[in-house]
Amino acid sequence: MFITIRELCNDTYHFVSREIKTIFFISIITTLITILINMLIKPDINIIALIENNKFINSYSVFDFINNLNEYEKKELLKYSLFKMIEFLTSKTFLLSSIITLITYLSSNKKQPIKISMIFFAKILPSLFILNCITNIIIQIGFMFFVLPGIFLSVLLALSPIILSFQKNTLVDSIRLSISISWKHINIIGTGVLFWMCIKFILTKILLNIHLINKDVFSLLLNINTNVFFSILIIYLFRFYMLFLRN
Template identity: 55%
Template sequence: MLITAKELRHDTRHFFHKQIATIFFISIFITFISMFIDMFIKPDMHIIFIIENNNFINAESLLELIHNMNLEEKAQLLKYSIFKIIELLINKTLLLGSMITLISNLSKDKKEPILKVLHSLFLFLPSLFILNFMIAFIIQLGFMLLVIPGIVLTIILSLTPIIFYFKKNSLIDSIRLSMHISWKNIKIIASGVLLWMFGKFILITLLSSIYLSNKNIVFLISNISTNILYSILIIYLFRFYMIFSNT
């Protein structure tokens, strides 16, 4: 069966419209979890001032800023950075796990009870968190070299969580299989991933230009919007893999 990006976009749009309420609920729920975590990882006011009032044009400007910090400021910044990375990974893991479990359950002829679905989700999350950490590390290495390798790695690793869920392979095997399948279908996968990246960039740019005295509102809107956008990408990739597996 021939897989086309047009067909996948149609299927994605159809599924999103049917499950829009559930997707909104998941996105909002995970956003509140992120806000709850963010409350406990706030650095001191001096570090917040440095982060919010410095535009890092490149890595050199960031390294220069760190070089000019004292040891206590460096320790605070490192601590905040580690916790922020963990928060982002938790957010992505919960969203990925929830969406994959939701789509998988709805795709079955016989729907499973909600308790069984939640049980399978919680069993899946720890391994998915480790997988997301590995993927994020590999992609960041690509972006550190040049922008293009980072984008390519984002595209060819995008199927990894879905393959890991279905195939029950090891983490490394799932990554290898994702690279193989995505590279063979690079045009279809890239069209979805690049559209998501472009949409996320536009969304963040628009939200950053809006001035609101309460930054929690901006954080709330930004997270919910990006979660919904990423959910659409998950639906697109999930549908691709379902069709690919049946060919």
């Protein structure tokens, strides 16, 4: 059976149209988790201002920016970076686990009890968090050197959480299989990942240019919308993997 992008898009569209309310609900809960983490762990306001001002924007690279900081600013930047990584990994892991659990529940021939789905959700959370941590570090290293390696690594590692949760492989095996499968079907996986990246970029630009929107409201809307589109990407990739296994 030959897998096509058109077929995947149609399958994804039908699934999303049926479950759009649930997807929005999960996206909102994920956004609330992000807000809660922000409220509980407050970073240094000065370092946030330092990153957001022109000193960061006018730097030629991340390394150039860091070299221009004093020792205190470097320490605070490290704390802020760790905080943002924990926030990102927590929200991403929750969203991934929730959508994968939803798909698994709806895809089962005999609808399993909610209790079993919740147990499945709780079981995959820790392993997905560790996997997301590893893949995020790899991808960020790619982006630090140049944009294209980061995008390329994002495509190659996109299937790893789905493989891990579906086939119960080890972390290394999930990453290895993801690279192998994504490389062979890079046009299909790449299309989905690039579409997601473009949507995120467009949403950010559109909302930033609406000056009537408060900064907090902007962050809320951006988070909810990006979570919705990331959920759609997960569904797209999950459907691809199901079709791939049938071949």
